[in-house]
Amino acid sequence: MTVKSAIVINPSKVLDMDERRRELFGAVADAGWPEPLWLETTPEDPGCGMARAAAAEGVEVVLVCGGDGTVMAVAGELAGTDVAVALIPSGTGNLLATNLGIPRDVAESVAVAITGKRRRIDVGEVDGCGIFTVMAGMGFDAAMVGDTPDSAKARFGWAAYVATGLRNLTRRRASVRIRLDGGKWLHRRASTVLVANVGRLQGGLPLLPDAEPDDGCLDVAVLTPRHVGDWLRLAGGVLLRRGNDTHGLETFRAQSVEVQAARDEPRELDGDVIAPARQLTARVRPGALVVCVPAD
Template identity: 70%
Template sequence: MTSSAVIVNPSKVLDLDERRREICDLLGEAGWPEPLWLTTTPEDPGCGMAVQAVEAGVDVAFVCGGDGTVMAVASVLAGTDVALALVPSGTGNLLATNLGITRDVRAAVEVAIHGDRRRIDVGIVDGADTSTGHPGTFTVMAGMGFDAEMLDATPDTAKRRFGWLAYVAAGARRLSRKRVLMRIRLDGGRWIRRRARGVLVANVGRLQGGIPLLPDARPDDGWLDVAVLTPRDLTDWIMLGWGVVMRRGGTRQLETFRARKVEVHTGQDQARELDGDVVAPARMLVARIAPAALTLCVPRTPAPLEPPESPAAPEAARVTRPRGA
């Protein structure tokens, strides 16, 4: 008999009692016992609750919350046999979006009951400020520069009211900021120097609104996909956005790379984020991949997953793909 826990972020769920009844009824219909019910707090976004779930010996941990809650729980479940099940309840829900898991509670729970189990990669950020309770991991993406500035400038009230469009408004007010010199190193290779507005290190490829920034990114391929944003002015931003949305193969304002370890250094502190949570600004962002670290409940697929690429030497592993080149 499958045992489970439900870790819920109360700030992301309108009616906690109704959500509890709905999930418990669905699990009961499937013959599952009543789940362990755990609620996050402002001081603990989900790490402590995930530890309780693991210690209780559950098979599946459901997460009702946004990307930040998912990230906190995933940081604990990584490396264990406990499967993570997503019940999207926040604004972004990028991991769920990239894996085809909807916000419908019944459909999300049925993914855990009747779907597949998939091992996915987890990103680890070295030197993250764990004193704030942030686990220093990501399942979706880490960013330095523009995207972190945009997230930091988006009020929670606007996110609740307008959803992902709130990020667009906040980002539009920051398009005119100057580029900064960034040094980027992939898998210990040579340093690449760019004047850029930001760098994204991604485990999946779609942003808010389903925008396919890195369409080749896969969460189970053992690689981090990297996007370097280099627009100089508003015209460049428009060209970049148009190329990405229309899938025109990109533009000269966006370079993409692939690596297992990514180092980004700047000469001054830059805003940073992990899975939509803003962390302390710093002059560097160092991320590495932990392959197949997390078991995730996903919709059943008719065909097996493609196997990851074989490991290669650091220089060969680097894939430099200037879009539009």
């Protein structure tokens, strides 16, 4: 079957652009597809304009060669369309790819785009900030992301977050209130609140093991540890998959989530820091994005 495709690639995530281009073009040619569009992101445009250009050309599959931030930018433009997104993991976290079982090997991930199946997944949408495919966060996680240098991420991968995470363990908890699907406000003192579309974090950590990207809901994790000992107990509970029995962790599920804090808090979408604020309001867009996933 002949399929019109495009490649949106983030040059900052690839060591040898010429080699990557030969590899991708060769795999597409071997499948009998026409030569794809080649669209490079820029510091000013992380992929939004490239995705729009691909859609305007009638492309059926967009291969995204970058990290979760590049995927988020492309997905923000293609959500609500029938254009499929194929993930070619090249970033630090690659959490959407990890949660969907997409291999990190370039040839294997391209094979998923060509021979795999199409799956409609949900995306989350944050008021005034755009969409996310993995998760939105407010508090500790966003502070950790913001404090981790790009150079460290490039050198050490997801492990680069460990050092900055340790430095932020003693960060003062915030007074927050949370409302799910317009219900009653829940009051907590939390280190972080995560609104997630998928459940696994860096290193495959199963924070929300029951989360599914196509269940029409967002999963919410409220982390409330007070000190380092609490963080260690929380980590142990997560690894043992104790769910809401985990000390310092509460989980919820909803289609819309409102989080309000008593002070400005750092925030992030899919690992990209956004402006600090006292509020994070998210809702699910069920089945909005078509992705290529392994056939099995």
